[in-house]
């Protein structure tokens with residue numbers, strides 16, 4: 001799906017763009033901020049396509065049929081230019097100079113505007129950011145620059161203050177669930193888990209619900225939780241060793257544990273299987289609800305949050321996870 005109609009949620013941004021087009025008050029520099037997977041690129045593309053669509057009927061833009069729309073849909077529009085970091089995690093001044101600052105001085109090839117979509121713009125180092133200042137302040141009339149960031153705080157204040165800033169908002173869990181059931185053909189229970197997990201991020205939900213890696217990780221964690229009570233410490237250590245392959249996805253790994261223990265807490269309090277996420281594992285959740293005290297669940301959740309902070313600070317994955325599982329085991333009566 002292309003155009004604004006294909007985007008779920010974030011009405012405030014769609015309305016902003018639609019109104020700007022309608023009133024012909026288009027800014028020349030935008031920042032669209034939001035974490036990876038939130039749909040920044042789709043939004044920027046929808047705006048660019050609408051601006052360049054050759055259909056005269058305002059209500060039907062982008063029309064998805066004209067030459068401009070067809071080129072844009074296959075990323076072949078000569079007047080929509082995509083920029084990406086040219087080095088790992090860095091967009092250099094040389095690259096930005098060549099592909100934006102100098103390039104924007106050349107008139108559009110076919111259409112009314114020339115639109116630059118800068119992906120991961122917050123990876124521009126400060127010299128690159130300083131270099132684009134003048135361009136975003138006084139671009140040629142046809143030039144539009146869209147900076148996509150996942151951490152707007154990394155942009156210089158001077159850059160930020162010259163742009164219209166739009167932030168992508170997380171979507172409702174229900175909306176994500178509905179999308180996954182209709183488009184990815186997940187059953188209700190799977191869609192629940194993926195939606196809860198994605199915390200409002202549709203891209204993440206889609207990725208998780210189709211990822212074999214994620215399904216494996218989920219299964220391994222559940223198996224470990226199932227048997228940990230009766231495992232001697234050395235077996236816990238061995239199991240953690242196997243978990244090492246997930247060290248680059250440690251946030252996902254820990255989020256699964258958080259959701260699990262939230263279920264335990266919920267089930268302890270209300271005994272209602274319909275309320276919990278891991279419905280397929282109700283017998284283990286029930287056992288945990290009986291085996292762990294309220295204080296114990298709190299202690300475990302705190303330990304998970306602590307592990308998250310430690311891992312963010314680059315503490316060894318094995319050590320952090322091992323300590324975590326030992327804390328879980330200690331709290332099982």
Ligand SMILES: [Zn+2]
Nearest residue numbers: 053063066069
């Ligand atoms: Zn069109």
